[in-house]
Amino acid sequence: MKLDWAERLRQQMHGVAESLGNLLVEAFHYLALFAIGATVFWSAAVSFVDMVAKGHASIDDILLLFIYLELGAMVGIYFKTNHMPVRFLIYVAMTALTRLMIADIQHNHTPDDGIILVSVALLLLALAILVVRYASSRFPSPPTSKGGEIGQASDDER
Template identity: 50%
Template sequence: MINIAKKVQATGDLMVDYFHYFALFVIGGTVVWSATYEYFQIMSGGYAKLKDILLLFIYLELGAMVGIYFKTHRLPVQFLIYIAITALSRHLVIDVQKVSSEYHLYLLMSISFSIVLLSLAVMI
């Protein structure tokens, strides 16, 4: 009975590992596909805007995070924080100008504070 339980446990562990690798492969492929599509959109436009470059940095960080997870089997939280900082920076630079003037200062301050807070979190 114990031998069967060990075999079932080993089979379950193996299935989880296979699913993990498959999911990582799908996520990595999706990141590459999205980044490639975005890159060709930028090239067809003739020039890159700042929002496009920052979006490519987000794709780069996502790809690096998936690659590191493949190699180490650990998800570095720093990469998630870097992605959040880049996304907030992109939002700050690109989208804040479109906000109405009465909330503009509060939004600007809250995003800036969030970036500083996330930067401090990386240092810890």
Template identity: 60%
Template sequence: MSYEQKSEEIDNKLRRVTDPFGNLMVDLFHYIALFAIGGAIFWSAVMAFIDMASEGGASISDILLLFIYLELGAMVGIYFKTNHMPTRFLIYVGITALTRMLIGDIQAHHHDPGIELLYITGSILLLALANLAVRFGSHRYPSPPIPKLDSKGANE
């Protein structure tokens, strides 16, 4: 057996031992991070709701904030189940945040039109078009399925 063959054999044995451990560590990190992010979203939503309850009511801006928390929570849940980041949900969060900002701006300035309103509505339009492009692209050009791996890290 040549030196290269021995080296390759040792490398293969090392990979059979370390790859499952590395995969386990990556999965463990994902789960811990997802639980931490989900917990932070839940905690933030509960605190926002408590603030609304203590004020005796909720404005439309407060309700949109709860929708942002809902979308973020759904995004974490989808990522937890599928290991895919739903890009559309990030766009929805952006649209909802801009809508919340628009409503707050209108309420604060008593319907005083300004260039800021045009910027915000233009941004919402751009995000809506981006969402349309993402939806069209994922429908027209779907991602190939991810191959399942066995316990040794090989394709099944």
């Protein structure tokens, strides 16, 4: 009984440390999300201004804007659900590889083994999306406290 005050003090100290730790982690989380979102917006705006200055947009430029769009959507989904949308990462990779393939074909005009490798990589990424979608529908995540039932629409994006 003499040490009850010490145990209560330890629990209070633990509660304060946990609350402070949660506050700092969430503050960093939101600051980083806003920084990433602002960077994506800034990069997309600079790319768009460059296209306007050129007077035209190539397919390469349009695919770059799609990459920025997917990155922005990823930041938005992560902000709302606190889950990383893996499917969007795969979409970004697919768009980047498509952009690489188109640029290679436009500049070199000669098919080579690189085109086959990029095509195989695109096929593997498409299969990865199929696996992620199947797994999320077959094995849904449990609902979380942030934003209610997250498991319904965004399971396949984790």
